[in-house]
Amino acid sequence: MSQTVTNAEHNVHPSDQEGIAREPLVLNNRSMSWITNRICGIVENRQPLIWWILFVPSVLLAGVLGFTLVYLVSTGVGIWGNNQPVAWGWAIVNFVFWIGIGHAGTLISAILFLTRQKWRTSVNRASEAMTLFAVVCAGIYPGFHVGRFWMVWFLAPVPNANAIWQNFKSPLLWDVFAVSTYFTVSVIFWYIGLIPDLATMRDRAVTKVRKFLYGLFALGWRGGNRQWRHYEMGYLLLAALSTPLVLSVHSVVSFDFATSIVPGWHTTIFPPYFVAGAVFGGFAMVLTLMLPVRKLYGLEDMITPKHIDNMAKIILLTGTIVGYAYIMELFISYYGANKFEKDAFHLRILSGHYTWAYFCMFFCNVISPQIFWFAKMRKNLWVVFIIANFVNAGMWFERFVIIPTSVSMDFLPGQWGFYSPSIVEKWMFLGTFGLFLSLFLLFLRFLPVIAISEVKGVLPESDPHHHDWEEIKARRNAAHRG
Amino acid sequence: MANLFPRWTNELPLKAVVCVAALGGIVSGLVAYTATPKYTRVGYMPEQPIPFDHSLHAQQLGMDCRYCHSFVEQSSHSNLPADQVCWNCHGPGKVKPDSPKLQALREAMDESSEDYTGRPVAWVQIHETPDYAYFNHSAHVNRGVSCVECHGQVNEMKVVYHAKPLSMSFCLDCHRNSEKVLRPLDQITNLDWKAEDVDKDAFYAYLADKTGKGVEDLKKADSHKTFDRLLIGGHLKEAWNVHPPQDCTACHR
Amino acid sequence: MSDTKTSPIPFAFVAEFENATELYHAAEHVRDEGFKRWDVHTPYPVHGMDHAMGLGKSWLSALVLAGGTTGFLTALFLQFFTQISLYPTIVQGKPANLSTIPAFFPVLFELTILFSAFSVLFGLLIVIMLPRWNHPLFNSELFKKFSDDGFILVIESRNRKFDVEGTRAFLEKIGAKRIEAVEEDPV
Numbered sequence: 001m002s003q004t005v006t007n008a009e010h011n012v013h014p015s016d017q018e019g020i021a022r023e024p025l026v027l028n029n030r031s032m033s034w035i036t037n038r039i040c041g042i043v044e045n046r047q048p049l050i051w052w053i054l055f056v057p058s059v060l061l062a063g064v065l066g067f068t069l070v071y072l073v074s075t076g077v078g079i080w081g082n083n084q085p086v087a088w089g090w091a092i093v094n095f096v097f098w099i100g101i102g103h104a105g106t107l108i109s110a111i112l113f114l115t116r117q118k119w120r121t122s123v124n125r126a127s128e129a130m131t132l133f134a135v136v137c138a139g140i141y142p143g144f145h146v147g148r149f150w151m152v153w154f155l156a157p158v159p160n161a162n163a164i165w166q167n168f169k170s171p172l173l174w175d176v177f178a179v180s181t182y183f184t185v186s187v188i189f190w191y192i193g194l195i196p197d198l199a200t201m202r203d204r205a206v207t208k209v210r211k212f213l214y215g216l217f218a219l220g221w222r223g224g225n226r227q228w229r230h231y232e233m234g235y236l237l238l239a240a241l242s243t244p245l246v247l248s249v250h251s252v253v254s255f256d257f258a259t260s261i262v263p264g265w266h267t268t269i270f271p272p273y274f275v276a277g278a279v280f281g282g283f284a285m286v287l288t289l290m291l292p293v294r295k296l297y298g299l300e301d302m303i304t305p306k307h308i309d310n311m312a313k314i315i316l317l318t319g320t321i322v323g324y325a326y327i328m329e330l331f332i333s334y335y336g337a338n339k340f341e342k343d344a345f346h347l348r349i350l351s352g353h354y355t356w357a358y359f360c361m362f363f364c365n366v367i368s369p370q371i372f373w374f375a376k377m378r379k380n381l382w383v384v385f386i387i388a389n390f391v392n393a394g395m396w397f398e399r400f401v402i403i404p405t406s407v408s409m410d411f412l413p414g415q416w417g418f419y420s421p422s423i424v425e426k427w428m429f430l431g432t433f434g435l436f437l438s439l440f441l442l443f444l445r446f447l448p449v450i451a452i453s454e455v456k457g458v459l460p461e462s463d464p465h466h467h468d469w470e471e472i473k474a475r476r477n478a479a480h481r482g
Numbered sequence: 483m484a485n486l487f488p489r490w491t492n493e494l495p496l497k498a499v500v501c502v503a504a505l506g507g508i509v510s511g512l513v514a515y516t517a518t519p520k521y522t523r524v525g526y527m528p529e530q531p532i533p534f535d536h537s538l539h540a541q542q543l544g545m546d547c548r549y550c551h552s553f554v555e556q557s558s559h560s561n562l563p564a565d566q567v568c569w570n571c572h573g574p575g576k577v578k579p580d581s582p583k584l585q586a587l588r589e590a591m592d593e594s595s596e597d598y599t600g601r602p603v604a605w606v607q608i609h610e611t612p613d614y615a616y617f618n619h620s621a622h623v624n625r626g627v628s629c630v631e632c633h634g635q636v637n638e639m640k641v642v643y644h645a646k647p648l649s650m651s652f653c654l655d656c657h658r659n660s661e662k663v664l665r666p667l668d669q670i671t672n673l674d675w676k677a678e679d680v681d682k683d684a685f686y687a688y689l690a691d692k693t694g695k696g697v698e699d700l701k702k703a704d705s706h707k708t709f710d711r712l713l714i715g716g717h718l719k720e721a722w723n724v725h726p727p728q729d730c731t732a733c734h735r
Numbered sequence: 736m737s738d739t740k741t742s743p744i745p746f747a748f749v750a751e752f753e754n755a756t757e758l759y760h761a762a763e764h765v766r767d768e769g770f771k772r773w774d775v776h777t778p779y780p781v782h783g784m785d786h787a788m789g790l791g792k793s794w795l796s797a798l799v800l801a802g803g804t805t806g807f808l809t810a811l812f813l814q815f816f817t818q819i820s821l822y823p824t825i826v827q828g829k830p831a832n833l834s835t836i837p838a839f840f841p842v843l844f845e846l847t848i849l850f851s852a853f854s855v856l857f858g859l860l861i862v863i864m865l866p867r868w869n870h871p872l873f874n875s876e877l878f879k880k881f882s883d884d885g886f887i888l889v890i891e892s893r894n895r896k897f898d899v900e901g902t903r904a905f906l907e908k909i910g911a912k913r914i915e916a917v918e919e920d921p922v
Contacts, residue, residue: 032778033883161650163655164822168838184853195865222776225775230859237855461754
């Protein structure tokens, strides 16, 4: 024991050095059992009234989604407003919108894990859940856009009596693979992260049903170091796998557009621009959800102003990247020699049907986040919440601007047309919000919203040498006094 | 607290894996077998208004397919015979005019009969091309594809049934390897045709005529090959310049 | 029979320690003492504990490499077999031969990741031998603290070095706060 202490004495622990001490990730010196109690308490106690006030309308809206889908399948996609030349209307706008939102979760889990950003621990669980629910909402659109929903299995390469195989050279097929892989890997990542916390829930459960269900899904986790060491390796591997994956998914989604020849879509800037936009919109949605959750369930000590500050900075960064992409698109259309491209952007920003949408997008996505240059604004939760919602709206407008404006007026005047969504599309979009919120509220109700074991791991006393250092410090102080 | 889960649950995962694997195998096997036209269509044998016996007419009496299905060489659609065609032989004073099996025909044709309605015989369609697929009979029978390739040995059927799957892969199989099915044009309706029946000399003379090559050269080139269907089909494919389309728009127009 | 025994042999001793530091040093002692079947159970993965316990690097990564390779080869086979031999679709002027490969990259990538992720999940479950819903340790009330704030060390009786009195004394010596003997489930 003394051997270790003397060894540690030579290495100066960062927290010992004055001046560079980091802001703690959990405020008020909370203990491990406080963390367990607070997070598990959300699930174990009755839900606050506001939960029910949100849940009931959300479920009703989700029901509307179900109704519109039944109507769609029984009648046909003609009930939507999209038709030639704008064959891709709100269905694809909303698909890309939701998929984009689904990027923050895995980004927080994977990229921030690999870059050792320990502040991720308080928000990763909820944002991973949000990712899954957003991808579920996104997946509805292409699934039903095929028209004959019962033939949707044709998207998968299965041997069949028609001897047909998918066209693997098509970006739409890449999309199927990218989105389904992303969903599957996100579920695996989320579930593996949940196992230790489910064990905590199991060990605290009082009713038989809870003991059974949490016990079942905790798989008999015993938290032994002989398990943890493989677990940590597995988690690291998944993070390393998900990092390129999350970048690939929205790149592939952008290929749907970029590999076509439609002016306004056919640009090489699309993949990085889409990925930045997805991270941007995803973080905005995380903030939109986590700010109320934090307040409602008293999680201020774990989701601290520092977390919000960091996320606001990421929004500022990615928003500026997106702004750069917007301006670069305009510049290239001016600078390039492609007449059709020039016309497309002329219509987009000056005289087209949808110019208003372009400026909504530009204001929400590029101008509004610039307020985050000021630290004071990043600390003001109302400002952060409002800007996050501007970004949510702005990212939807971005997809709207890209999709219908480009195809509504392309090469030939004979192909020009105007697109406006039908009432079914509008209700369907609202319905996906209902589905998303109901799933998220159910998640709050039944699963630990913060990764308990991970938050414990970032406490100062979780370091196995913490008490050694405390001892050294005490000894030093005694020596000084002596 | 005691263990909530009893001991036997520890063996559950392994058992579950084995069961799921077995079940998955069985289900995919069943689906692969039952959910294809090989199972769902082959063997379809509806009852017809008149129990017309193809084996009697086409085999014993030696009638040609085209006596009844008369437009198959001119039309994309192979017609069913008009009732008049049956009436030609089964009319009053001819072959078995009073057979009870021909009741439906008399209702359609025999104006003197009390049962006369004038409604044509309602044959039940067995082979049906879906609306989204374009199929042209004349294109096939005029280029060496026999009836038997898609309809089976109808000349031996007492009651006609769906003999081949006629799935898309069935079509594509021939479109990719048409030498497997091509035969001399005069043998199209000979459902019992075999490669051995072909007169070698006449065949090579035909080929020489078509391709402009010498008969002896052709024979010499084939001297070490067996004279079978594949060889005949291959020669015909080359002589007729057969290139069956394989793109989607060939059938889905 | 068991009535006559003064100290029946338990399944294991469960010992709780004050904090991560104590547990870390205790683990070093248990390792040096030469025990084989023992483990520490903590609410979160304790950094450096592998070293304290004398464990090497996890070999899960090798399984995942195999899984990823399988995924890559599957995608390669799937695409080449279906697109070039089975059903060549000539569209958009793109060829169907070896030079089509750039168009195959996205799916090659996605399936590599997908299969790797599956091998992480199933490989992990196999390596850590879960799911195992029934375990003698779940009979211990003290053990349950591991998922809250307990730092637990477990020495099983199936150790050559184990003896009831000596091991209990050893655990006390290395600083265990509480010790509990756990019995196996009656069969």
